[in-house]
Structure formats: structure tokens, C-alpha cells
Amino acid sequence: xxxxxxxxxxxxxxxxxxxxxxxxxxxxxxxxxxxxxxxxxxxxxxxxxxxxxxxxxxxxxxxxxxxxxxxxxxxxxxxxxxxxxxxxxxxxxxxxxxxxxxxxxxxxxxxxxxxxxxxxxxxxxxxxxxxxxxxxxxxxxxxxxxxxxxxxxxxxxxxxxxxxxxxxxxxxxxxxxxxxxxxxxxxxxxxxxxxxxxxxxxxxxxxxxxxxxxxxxxxxxxxxxxxxxxxxxxxxxxxxxxxxxxxxxxxxxxxxxxxxxxxxxxxxxxxxxxxxxxxxxxxxx
Amino acid sequence: xxxxxxxxxxxxxxxxxxxxxxxxxxxxxxxxxxxxxxxxxxxxxxxxxxxxxxxxxxxxxxxxxxxxxxxxxxxxxxxxxxxxxxxxxxxxxxxxxxxxxxxxxxxxxxxxxxxxxxxxxxxxxxxxxxxxxxxxxxxxxxxxxxxxxxxxxxxxxxxxxxxxxxxxxxxxxxxxxxxxxxxxxxxxxxxxxxxxxxxxxxxxxxxxxxxxxxxxxxxxxxxxxxxxxxxxxxxxxxxxxxxxxxxxxxxxxxxxxxxxxxxxxxxxxxxxxxxxxxxxxxxxxxxxxxxxxxxxxxxxxxxxxxxxxxxxxxxxxxxxxxxxxxxxxxxxxxxxxxxxxxxxxxxxxxxxxxxxxxxxxxxxxxxxxxxxxxxxxxxxxxxxxxxxxxxxxxxxx
Numbered sequence: 001x002x003x004x005x006x007x008x009x010x011x012x013x014x015x016x017x018x019x020x021x022x023x024x025x026x027x028x029x030x031x032x033x034x035x036x037x038x039x040x041x042x043x044x045x046x047x048x049x050x051x052x053x054x055x056x057x058x059x060x061x062x063x064x065x066x067x068x069x070x071x072x073x074x075x076x077x078x079x080x081x082x083x084x085x086x087x088x089x090x091x092x093x094x095x096x097x098x099x100x101x102x103x104x105x106x107x108x109x110x111x112x113x114x115x116x117x118x119x120x121x122x123x124x125x126x127x128x129x130x131x132x133x134x135x136x137x138x139x140x141x142x143x144x145x146x147x148x149x150x151x152x153x154x155x156x157x158x159x160x161x162x163x164x165x166x167x168x169x170x171x172x173x174x175x176x177x178x179x180x181x182x183x184x185x186x187x188x189x190x191x192x193x194x195x196x197x198x199x200x201x202x203x204x205x206x207x208x209x210x211x212x213x214x215x216x217x218x219x220x221x222x223x224x225x226x227x228x229x230x231x232x233x234x235x236x237x238x239x240x241x242x243x244x245x246x247x248x249x250x251x252x253x254x255x256x257x258x259x260x261x262x263x264x265x266x267x268x269x270x271x272x273x274x275x276x277x278x279x280x281x282x283x284x285x
Numbered sequence: 286x287x288x289x290x291x292x293x294x295x296x297x298x299x300x301x302x303x304x305x306x307x308x309x310x311x312x313x314x315x316x317x318x319x320x321x322x323x324x325x326x327x328x329x330x331x332x333x334x335x336x337x338x339x340x341x342x343x344x345x346x347x348x349x350x351x352x353x354x355x356x357x358x359x360x361x362x363x364x365x366x367x368x369x370x371x372x373x374x375x376x377x378x379x380x381x382x383x384x385x386x387x388x389x390x391x392x393x394x395x396x397x398x399x400x401x402x403x404x405x406x407x408x409x410x411x412x413x414x415x416x417x418x419x420x421x422x423x424x425x426x427x428x429x430x431x432x433x434x435x436x437x438x439x440x441x442x443x444x445x446x447x448x449x450x451x452x453x454x455x456x457x458x459x460x461x462x463x464x465x466x467x468x469x470x471x472x473x474x475x476x477x478x479x480x481x482x483x484x485x486x487x488x489x490x491x492x493x494x495x496x497x498x499x500x501x502x503x504x505x506x507x508x509x510x511x512x513x514x515x516x517x518x519x520x521x522x523x524x525x526x527x528x529x530x531x532x533x534x535x536x537x538x539x540x541x542x543x544x545x546x547x548x549x550x551x552x553x554x555x556x557x558x559x560x561x562x563x564x565x566x567x568x569x570x571x572x573x574x575x576x577x578x579x580x581x582x583x584x585x586x587x588x589x590x591x592x593x594x595x596x597x598x599x600x601x602x603x604x605x606x607x608x609x610x611x612x613x614x615x616x617x618x619x620x621x622x623x624x625x626x627x628x629x630x631x632x633x634x635x636x637x638x639x640x641x642x643x644x645x646x647x648x649x650x651x652x653x654x655x656x657x658x659x660x661x662x663x664x665x666x667x668x669x670x671x672x673x674x675x676x677x678x679x680x681x682x
Contacts, residue, residue, distance in 0.1 A: 001503070004500075008499075012496065110329060114329060115329040116520045116521070117519070117520060117521030117524075117549075117553065118552065118553070119552050204497075206553065208494070208521055210494055214494050246500075249495070249497065250500040250503075253491075253501060254489040254491045255489075255490050257495075
């Protein structure tokens, strides 16, 4: 039982963490919570299945096309649902605009792909075993994204520009950084990470249009718990969420597992509204 | 005698009225009889409609080729509901008010029928539909609405009979997803099982998107379940139950909803052999019995389908058979009593044992659910061939 809780819990937790990072990357560049994060995850699974299982493409080509699709959807999100509402950020219109885009894509997927879950291909042709690829693929993807982002932010110029924008976009613009292009690049990067989350977790979650709202929901929990914009917090909170959810599945079971997860979520936010790892915001006067 | 202009006009008018009233029945006797038809031919729930449509088209061709109904051809006025209740309602309104059809067959999905049945009842148009939701027929509330298919009660009762009476298992685990259909089914079937002295060792509703059902199955196993009864139309959810059972090496039978035997569920199985000992609902007349043979009436029907080059491999035989029976039953009523709504309803109210390929249909003034209980059976999920399944083991054929 413990083995099952840890394996499935950590694997699912990694998917939640990746969706959390997707939220964060978009948030850092724009101060907007884009609720298309879960839709990106869903698209990663559906498009992966479409390219590899249905159209018979090699895994590497399929993955590359999924990345391209994720990046394109990220950029479309920025242009259609984020840019028009940036001027009135305090009215939180982005909640409506990004949710509307997410629903649009979800319904379109339901119509074109179907409302039934379809199989996601086995990426490596090896026999199923205890520590199966459906568990280690999301873990590997999560590690790759954490390391990749760390390298990007620390050692590359564009990564430093991302950080500058997220720290203080007025100052960054005053220094001559192209804010709009950097924001679009961030959304493309978030698109790739979100699509990778769905692709790596495809075998576990299946290629199913209904994964979009679930990932949007459960992916938001690590963001809220880990502190907004804090990737390390999102990873820790994502893993904890996965493990806790799986433990609740075993201990209380069925529909009560979700109740347990959200009870803990609410209690944590009551005690620490800034999130477990977030620093409380100091207001400039 | 002089004839005034007024008299001349008056008599001409009278002659014209007489002529038109004489001519009317002559035209009416030859013009086609219009039957409304509301299938979902496109959209997410269209697989049923597409299968049913093949049978309907064949039946109407056969009826018309044989001279129609007392010399009049049967004309199907089709409105595709696109699997959308709103479009089904619009289609129904147009069929009754615009097209003035004599009878409506459909919609063929419960979600659409829930919207359409009250509307047709108000329009006093006779309706025949094959949807399973229990409340879709009510001889008092909807006196012109008839169902030529089983109800959810009959579907659940057949699965319960198979588990308790045929497999002789007493300890049962009942699981569903969290949809309205899933929870309503569990709430309806658990008391039915208990009334037959079954012991419910596990009862649960689980989110269909939950990727890991091992905790639930372990709970069933440790409670001593001898049969799992899942109620869901979600292939992802059902395949996870079957896969988890297979990976646990547990050989408990899984008995329940027809989707257990669908191609979508099959596509999601980790290993083909996991599909053994899975028994979904089906219907005795369209199943292979001992020796792999269909009943005589059905064999003849399949021959006709083959002659007409109608494909059975990508759909289910019971859908085609149901589609084939429906216009024939309506035509039989019209042949006997004409096309007036009240006459059709009073004929159907006394219909006894209409010999359909799908099943023998019987109605009474108080009972508008026409499908016989004993023809709802369970089949082997992994035996699908040409749209039909083998009867599950244990039934006397």
C-alpha cells in the first residue's frame, strides 16, 4: 500500500507541480493567473495521442510537435486573453478572459476528439513493471523542467530578462527591455511546460478532454500553497498534494478524497494566506 | 327565369366548395404518411443514432417496396439532433407544428428525450422512443409516449439477476462515477440487490478522472467482494477498473453497464486478456447462444442486412435491430387503424407480443414500457463479432 501511495502520489504530484510552474511562468511575466494552464496539460495528452498513436509518428517528432502546439497556444493566450486586459489588472478581468479561452478549447477538443478517453501510447516499448514508465516519466519531466528553468534563469541573458520583468516591469522597461516580446516568450515557454506535463502524464491520465478542468484546479493548489510565482514552493506543494491525495484515496476513499484535499487547502490558506513558502507582501508607502 | 349575378356567384362558389371537399380525400389517400424521426446522427452521442439509423432506413425501404401502408408510402422526416437537447427540442417543434407528422420516433438518447417528451405530450403527437431513463414514460403524464426498449430498472435488475441467481455470488461491490447517471444507478440498484438478500460489501462513487482505482479495488477485495458491479458510461473509468483488477491478479467477475463491452473500453485495456470475465448488459434476441448461433428470427434479419450490404462490424446489432423494429411497429399500427393520433395510441395500448428482432414488445393502457424483463441479459465482453456478443456463461439457451 505504501509503495502504491508513494509511486502514484509522487507521479501525480509531479504533474500538479508542472501545471503549477506553468501558472507561475505566465504569472511572473504578466501578473496574470491564466486559467489555461490545465488546458495546456490536456492538450499535451490529446495531441500526443493524436500524433503518435493515431498518426503513427515517432515519439521524438510527436513530442516536438506537442511542444510547438503548446508554445503556439501559449502565444495565442497572451494575444487573445491576456494583452487586452492588462491595462485593468486590478479588475481581474483575466479570470474571465482566460477561463473563456480555456472553455473554448476544451469544448472544441470534445467535439473534434470526442468525449471518451482514448489511450495514450506507451512511449518506451518495455514490459510493465513496478516502477513503470507511467510513474517515472512525470518525475523525469518535472526534474528536467526544474533544472532547465534554473539554468535558464541563472545563466542566460533571456532568463535574466524574464527575472527582471517579474521583479519590476516598469524598471525593466525603463532599462530598454522589450517587455511585450519577453511576455510572449514567457507564455510560449509556459505552453511548452504545460504541454509536457500532459504528455508525460498521458498514460496515467489518458487522452481525455475532461482532464483540462481537473488539472486547472489541482494545478492551482500548489501555486496557492507554494506562494504565487514561487516555483520551488509549487514543486514542494505539488508533491505534497499528490501524496496527500493518494493517501486520502487509500484511507477515506472515493469522493471523500477530494473533500480531504480541499479541506487541508482551505485550512492552510486560513493559517498562512501567503502560502507555505511565500513571503508576505510588503506594501510600499 | 333570370339568374342574378349573386345567384350565379353563389352556385359557382358552392360547386367549388363541393369539388374541393370531394377532391380532398382522394389526394389524402395517396400522399405519403409523414413520420418524424429525431436521431443524433452527429455529435458526441451519435454512435447509437448511427447504428439505429441503418435499421430504420432498411425497414422504411422494405415497407415502401412492399406497397407502403394501405397504398401510401411512408416518408421519414429526419431532423438530426446533433446530440444536443436544444436542437432536439427545435426539431420536435418543427416536426409537430411545421411538418405535421403523424408519429415521432426518437430522440434516441435520454438527455434529448428528457427535453422532448413533455413537448410532444403537449402537442398530442404519438411518440415511440428507445431511451432508458425510467421517468421517460408515464402512462398518466404522457399518455401518447411509448418505449420499445428496456428501462434502467430492467437493465439493473438483469445484472443483479445474473450476479445473484446465475453466478450465485452474494457479496457484491457496487461502484459508479460521480455523474448523475452513475449515482442514480447505484442508489436505485443497491436496494434492489438488498431486497434479493445480497450483501453489499462496498458501495462508492468515484470521480471518473481519478487515475488510480487501486485503493477502491483493494477495499473491495479486503471486504470479500465476489462480484464488482460498475455503473458508468465512461470508458476511461471502466477500463481503469478492469486494468486494476488484471494487475492485481484478481479473477472476480465484473458485471454491469453496456459500455464495459464497447470498443472504446477495449482500446484502453493494458492487456487484451484483462477483458475476460467482464459481463456487460445486452439483449437475448441479438446474442449468440450455444454453438455460436443467433436466434432464428435474428439470423434471417442478419441475412437481410447482408443482402442490403449494411455494415455490422463497426456498430452493434441491437442498435440496428431496434432501428429496424421501430418503423415496422408504427406501420403495423397505421395499417390497422389509420393515421389519427388517438387511433394509433389506442392500438399501441393493446399491442401484445409485437415480434421485433430486438425483442417482443407488449404495451397496455397502464404500462408503456414494452420490453420484456427476461430478454435483458448479460454477455461476454470479449466475444464481440459482427456487432453481437456471446451470452454470458450460465444462462440456459
